[in-house]
Amino acid sequence: HDVPRTQAADLALRTPPYQKLLKRLEEVRRVLGSTRQLTLAEKILYSHLDNPEESLLTGTQNGKDIRGKANLKLKPDRVAMQDASAQMALLQFMTCNLPSTAVPASIHCDHMIVGETGAKADLKNSIAGNKEVFDFLESAAKKYGIEFWPPGAGIIHQSVLENYSAPGLMMLGTDSHTPNAGGLGAVAIGVGGADAVDALVDAPWELKAPKILGVRLEGQLSGWASPKDIILKLAGQLTVRGGTGYIIEYFGPGVESLSCTGMATACNMGAEAGATTSIFPFSPSHIPYLEATHRGPIAQAAQAIASLPSERNLLRRDPEAEYDKVITIDLSTLEPHINGPFTPDLSTPLSKFKSVVEEKNWPRTFGAGLIGSCTNSSYQDMTRSEEIVKQASAAGLKPKADFFITPGSEQIRATLERDNTLQTFSAAGGTVLANACGPCIGQWKRTDDVKKGEANAILTSYNRNFPGRNDGNRATMNFLASPELITAMSYSGSTTFNPMTDSIPTPSGTPFKFTPPKGHDLPSAGFADGVAELQPTPGVPDPSVDVVVDPNSTRLALLDPFSPFPDSELTSLRVLYKVKGQCTTDTISAAGPWLKYKGHLPNISENTLIGAVNAATDEVNVAYDTDGTKSGIPELAKRWKSQGHEWLVVAEHNYGEGSAREHAALQPRYLGGRIILAKSFARIHETNLKKQGIVPLTFANEADYDLLSACDEVSTRGLLDVLRSGGKGEVELVLKKGGEEKVIKTRHTLSVDQSAFVLAGSALNVLAKNAKA
Ligand code: F3S
Numbered sequence: 001h002d003v004p005r006t007q008a009a010d011l012a013l014r015t016p017p018y019q020k021l022l023k024r025l026e027e028v029r030r031v032l033g034s035t036r037q038l039t040l041a042e043k044i045l046y047s048h049l050d051n052p053e054e055s056l057l058t059g060t061q062n063g064k065d066i067r068g069k070a071n072l073k074l075k076p077d078r079v080a081m082q083d084a085s086a087q088m089a090l091l092q093f094m095t096c097n098l099p100s101t102a103v104p105a106s107i108h109c110d111h112m113i114v115g116e117t118g119a120k121a122d123l124k125n126s127i128a129g130n131k132e133v134f135d136f137l138e139s140a141a142k143k144y145g146i147e148f149w150p151p152g153a154g155i156i157h158q159s160v161l162e163n164y165s166a167p168g169l170m171m172l173g174t175d176s177h178t179p180n181a182g183g184l185g186a187v188a189i190g191v192g193g194a195d196a197v198d199a200l201v202d203a204p205w206e207l208k209a210p211k212i213l214g215v216r217l218e219g220q221l222s223g224w225a226s227p228k229d230i231i232l233k234l235a236g237q238l239t240v241r242g243g244t245g246y247i248i249e250y251f252g253p254g255v256e257s258l259s260c261t262g263m264a265t266a267c268n269m270g271a272e273a274g275a276t277t278s279i280f281p282f283s284p285s286h287i288p289y290l291e292a293t294h295r296g297p298i299a300q301a302a303q304a305i306a307s308l309p310s311e312r313n314l315l316r317r318d319p320e321a322e323y324d325k326v327i328t329i330d331l332s333t334l335e336p337h338i339n340g341p342f343t344p345d346l347s348t349p350l351s352k353f354k355s356v357v358e359e360k361n362w363p364r365t366f367g368a369g370l371i372g373s374c375t376n377s378s379y380q381d382m383t384r385s386e387e388i389v390k391q392a393s394a395a396g397l398k399p400k401a402d403f404f405i406t407p408g409s410e411q412i413r414a415t416l417e418r419d420n421t422l423q424t425f426s427a428a429g430g431t432v433l434a435n436a437c438g439p440c441i442g443q444w445k446r447t448d449d450v451k452k453g454e455a456n457a458i459l460t461s462y463n464r465n466f467p468g469r470n471d472g473n474r475a476t477m478n479f480l481a482s483p484e485l486i487t488a489m490s491y492s493g494s495t496t497f498n499p500m501t502d503s504i505p506t507p508s509g510t511p512f513k514f515t516p517p518k519g520h521d522l523p524s525a526g527f528a529d530g531v532a533e534l535q536p537t538p539g540v541p542d543p544s545v546d547v548v549v550d551p552n553s554t555r556l557a558l559l560d561p562f563s564p565f566p567d568s569e570l571t572s573l574r575v576l577y578k579v580k581g582q583c584t585t586d587t588i589s590a591a592g593p594w595l596k597y598k599g600h601l602p603n604i605s606e607n608t609l610i611g612a613v614n615a616a617t618d619e620v621n622v623a624y625d626t627d628g629t630k631s632g633i634p635e636l637a638k639r640w641k642s643q644g645h646e647w648l649v650v651a652e653h654n655y656g657e658g659s660a661r662e663h664a665a666l667q668p669r670y671l672g673g674r675i676i677l678a679k680s681f682a683r684i685h686e687t688n689l690k691k692q693g694i695v696p697l698t699f700a701n702e703a704d705y706d707l708l709s710a711c712d713e714v715s716t717r718g719l720l721d722v723l724r725s726g727g728k729g730e731v732e733l734v735l736k737k738g739g740e741e742k743v744i745k746t747r748h749t750l751s752v753d754q755s756a757f758v759l760a761g762s763a764l765n766v767l768a769k770n771a772k773a
Contacts, residue, residue, distance in 0.1 A: 013104045013539060015298050016077055016169040018305060018314070021047040025314055028052045032063045034311060037318035039212045040281050041247040042066075044187045047314060048074045048170040050204040067211045067324060068245065071751065073204035078164060078171040079105040079196050082156045083112050083130075083137060085174035087599030088662065089193030090140045091559045092764050093200050096771040099144070100541035102202035106147040106164065107137050108156035111595075115404065115438025116445040123152045123434045126443075132555050133599060138537070139548060145541030153534040154409030154435045157181065157374040160188075161264050162293045162411055162527075163536075167282045167302040167315050172199050176271045176659065177374055177463060182279040183264025184286060185302070185315060187247070189277045192662035192684075194691045194763060201767050206753065208683070210276045213246040214323030217254025219332030223516040224350075224500055226384070226482040227262030228376060228461065230329060231269040232337035236347025237327060243275030246324070250280045251317060254331045259521040260289035261378030268375045269463045272344035282306040282315040285521065292522050293411075336485050336500075340465045341457070341477030350485070354496040362477060362495060366457035367448050369399065369490035370470075371483035372406030372433075373440045376461035379412065379527075384519030385487040386421045388499075389428045392491045395512040397504060400493025401459075402448060403430040410435050410530035418528045435534075439470050442592070446471045457495055459486045472592075484517040556599040561768065562669055562693050562761040565723060570674055571715040574640065576647040577623055577633055578710050580615035583651050584658035585685060587611035589667055598663065605667040609633040609649070616710060626711045637671035648675035650708045655696075656685025665692040669762070675716075677733070677746065679705060690754040691763040695719065697731060700745035707735060707742060714744070723759050726752035 024047040029036070031053050038046070049055045050073045056063045060070050079101070081089050086107045093101070112133065113126040127134060134151060141148035149159055156173065157180035164171070167185030172178070174196050181188035189207070198205040215234065221227070234248075248270045250263070258266075263280040270278030282302055290299035306315040336350040341362065348356050357364065371377075371385055382405075392399075405425050407413035413435050416422045422432050438444060440462045450456045450473065457477045458470065465478035479495070488499035497504075503511035529535070549556045579587075590607045597604035610621040610633060623636040631639070640647055649668065655678035656664060665688040668676070675695045679702050689696045699705055708714075717732040727750040735742045750758065757763040 011295065011297060014164055014166065014295065015301065016166050018168065018301055021168060021314055022305070022312065024049065024052065025312065028056070029311060031056050037320040037322065039214070039249050039321040039323065040315070040317040041187060041210070041212055041249045041279050043314055043317070044168055044170055044279070045072065045074065048076060050075050066209045068209060070209040072207045072209050074170065074207060075202070075204060076103065076170045076172045076199045078103055078169065079199050080156055080160050080164065080171060080173040080178065081105065081107050081196060082175045083107065083109040083133065084595060084598050085193055086137055087133060087556065088666070089174050089196045090137070091599060092193055092197045093144070094140070094547065095559055095561060095764055096197070096201050096768045098201060098771050099543055101144050101146060101200045103199055104539055105200060106149060106160070106536065106539070107141050108149045108154065108159055109134055109137065109151040110155045110436045111441050112443070113151055113434050113436035113438060114443040114445055115406065115433040115436070116447070118431055119152070119434040122438070127151050132550070132553060136547065136549060136556055136599070139545055142537060142542050143545040143547055145539050147536040147539040149536045150534060152410065152434050152436065153536065154411070155374040155437055157268060158377060158408030158412065161261070162409055166290070166295070166298050167286060168305065172196050172205065177268050179270050179275070179277040180264045180268035180374060182267035182277055183260055183262070184289070185280060185282050187277055187279055190271065190660065192660040192688060194662050194688065197764065197767065201771055203767050203770065210247045211245055211324040213243065213248050213275070214326040215248055215250045216252035216326060216328045217250055217331055218252055218328060219254055219330045220257040221331045221334065224336045224485065225331070225334045226336070226484060227258055227265045228482040229334050229337050230331070231266045232339045232347055232480065233329065233334065234327065235269060235272050235339060235345045236337070238273040239345045240272060240343060241274050243270060243273035246275050248273070248275045248278040249317070249323065250278070254329070255280060255283055257331065258283070258285065259378070259380050260285045261380055261521070265375055265378070269344070272463055281317065288522055292527055336482060338479050338481045338485070340479040342465060342467050344463065344465055344480060350498055350500065354498060357495050363455060363457040364496055365493050366401050366459055366495050367450060368402040368404060368458045369486040370404040370406070370439055370458065370460040370462070371486050372408060373437070373460070373462045374408055375463045376483045377406060377408030377412055379415065379523055380519045380521050381461070381483045382412070382416055382421055384484040384517040386424050387517045387519060388484055388487045388514060389424050391514055392512070393424070393428055396507045397491050397512065398429050399490040401490040403428070403487070403490050404433055404439065405430050406433045406438055406440070407435045410534040411527050414528035414530035415523050418525070419523060440464070442469055442472060444471050450476070459489060461486055488514050554600060554603055555596060557601055557603070559601060561765050564761040564765070565693070565759045569716045569720050570646065572645070572713050573674055573715065574645050574647045575650055575708055575710050575712045575714070576637055576640065576673070577609060577612060577649055578615040578708060579649060579651040580613040580618070581652060583612055583655050585656055585661040585664040586658055588656065588664035589661055601666060601670050604663055605670050606634050608637060608667040608671055614710070624710060634671070637673070641672035646672050646674045648677055648714065649673065650705065651676065651678040652705065653679045655681050656688070657682035660684045660688070662688050662692070665689045665694060669694050686749065690750065690757055693758050693762040695748065695750070695758055697733070697746040697748055700747055704744045707744060712737060722748065722750060723755045727755045
């Protein structure tokens with residue numbers, strides 16, 4: 001049965017603090033001078049600064065070179081967490097002993113639900129298999145006043161768009177596709193749990209001021225081209241690293257022709273280009289979307305702000321604002337694109353796809369077409385796909401590939417059911433999966449007869465397509481495209497089929513050709529709310545709730561605070577492992593089967609560095625103790641920990657590249673790691689290490705990497721002074737070897753705050769202390 005969703009109290013919590021932000025924008029203008037022109041992303045970000053003057057003027061030339069230079073200390077309005085990452089975020093938050101979260105927050109149970117036979121059975125099995133974790137999340141949510149969206153309620157980013165995102169909002173989400181909310185004009189950034197805790201306890205969250213990449217949209221989409229194609233094309237141009245350190249800001253006349261949900265799709269996949277986030281300006285389509293999702297008053301407030309003169313207008317860029325780079329896309333001539341396999345930036349226009357498939361000898365057939373997910377399950381996406389199905393059904397056709405549909409939320413599912421869209425998919429042979437991540441996060445129990453290791457293709461409307469991502473088979477080629485294109489291609493089952501030009505023979509023998517799909521941006525009868533059981537719990541704290549963590553659990557473990565830095569230099573640190581070559585966050589903390597231990601630090605630490613190559617022997621995950629005893633890396637780390645020997649890791653370039661996975665910093669710290677000494681670090685991981693109390697150092701002379709071997713002992717010189725002076729000075733490592741003493745000069749990037757984290761033992765210890773005070 002349907003229930004009313006948004007109550008007046010919720011709406012107040014869901015409205016960005018516009019008056020405060022407008023005041024803050026005035027202050028930013030005062031600091032930077034009234035003539036300074038700002039982009040939209042800058043306006044929203046800088047209006048969320050804790051102290052604009054300090055952030056914008058420190059380390060910059062009087063605020064002229066903020067981007068890429070300034071360290072922004074931000075106060076986000078909201079936090080969203082998905083079930084897998086929420087566990088460690090909440091465990092960390094709990095150590096601060098606060099009665100409630102400082103900003104509104106939500107938890108979404110979506111990642112731990114499989115996609116196999118269909119929504120009902122899959123949901124039941126997944127809830128049974130993860131009950132302990134879901135119970136923990138729900139009880140913590142109730143205690144601290146976090147809205148809890150139960151399993152099956154929807155995928156984090158779709159639920160956020162429907163309920164929380166709003167023009168001018170700034171939010172953090174513990175998931176890399178959090179930027180999806182930028183479709184509704186928010187600055188929404190994906191982070192690790194420790195960063196989310198900053199916002200949850202009202203501590204400023206630090207971000208190096210991003211550069212801004214302007215994407216100018218001209219013309220208007222038509223025919224088969226969809227909003228997904230904007231980002232598929234852009235990802236091809238930028239590559240997976242091209243957006244790193246940038247916010248992608250869309251502008252230009254083409255914006256006004258796009259649906260709100262279409263803009264969200266483009267923002268969602270900005271993550272595939274490595275962008276910090278993506279954002280669209282306030283646009284006419286935001287108003288009906290906010291109204292249809294029960295947030296009419298937010299639409300009115302935003303509209304009023306968007307009409308203010310430029311200098312006070314929080315929701316539009318200044319007319320002369322400059323971008324660091326500009327890319328122009330003409331929507332009128334944009335073709336559908338297909339990206340992949342194995343990387344989201346391998347982009348091919350549909351008209352060339354057949355020849356590329358033939359040239360590269362990719363599979364000519366594909367086994368499954370999967371539509372929906374957080375990227376593409378809007379009413380517009382689904383009704384355009386439905387129209388394709390109706391055309392094919394009328395011609396007597398059935399899909400040749402397996403066809404799966406993942407609604408992004410209960411609201412969209414219930415609406416599509418009411419409007420008979422889901423029935424159309426099911427009648428055509430499609431399987432409607434739970435409102436959850438399912439196959440997108442590898443929770444897909446594929447039932448067709450593809451063997452592990454066998455090359456095969458699938459088409460999805462998702463956003464990621466790394467090897468093994470969907471079905472655990474690294475040989476499965478996942479090609480990314482719009483849902484309507486996938487739906488049409490599923491009827492031929494062929495990767496070389498172009499529905500814009502090719503025909504399919506019908507049972508009667510006559511050729512059938514699709515006409516371009518038409519859909520509806522929004523349901524004419526409004527959105528249905530869905531079943532009562534899948535509504536969120538209210539965001540009101542209840543101190544009487546006990547958050548129960550079974551001490552014998554293998555899935556969850558309460559965290560013990562890390563001990564503070566000693567009142568002395570570190571002496572007799574041993575080299576646990578000297579890593580050769582690439583060392584990503586996957587190398588340091590593997591995913592796959594280990595995901596189930598995300599809330600249990602001792603258990604997940606059993607995977608620490610198991611992908612690392614031993615520089616002396618080329619073996620993977622083979623470490624040697626001082627007496628030559630051979631073991632896995634986690635075993636040696638545990639043994640040294642039990643013997644009271646702290647350790648360091650020696651590594652090469654870009655240590656910790658990949659994701660923001662905080663477990664890659666938490667685990668070494670838990671096992672007794674004190675220093676990572678590398679040739680260079682990936683920026684986010686370097687910050688994560690400092691937050692967990694590990695000191696990242698780089699070689700002043702890269703060649704010194706050769707001086708060190710596993711089991712060598714080093715002592716620090718100068719580190720204590722550096723920490724006590726807030727990052728001033730240099731650190732040397734003194735290596736005693738063969739009766740000789742060698743000094744290794746290093747560099748560090750410890751700021752004042754980060755020095756305090758290391759001294760206290762972790763950022764969390766600082767937060768907990770401040771919270772108590
Ligand atoms: Fe879930 Fe895939 Fe999106 S894992 S959050 S549906 S990217």
